Amino acid sequence: MNIFLKWFYIVWFGLVLLLNLLGVIGTAITTKSFFETLSWLQETYSPFNIWTHLLNIILCLPGLGAYIWLKKRKSNENQQTH
Secondary structure, eight states: OHHHHHHHHHHHHHHHHHHHHHHHHHHHHHSSSHHHHHHHHHHHTOTTOHHHHHHHHHHHHHHHHHHHHHHHHHHHHHHHHO
């Protein structure tokens, strides 16, 4: 179970990162200039755009849950062996 949880959170966080990168790459491909892409990037990932950050946090929650669960399982295993 520990190996599954480890791979799950690694893959999950990787997929969230990949989705963000694909969004940037897709925007770069569809816009006409570098400056349009840069403007979109600054608007989307601005510290004041709470919707993007909130969405990323929500998307990361299953991976974070698996990470916390793995840490609890490991600490319980360590307590049982001592």
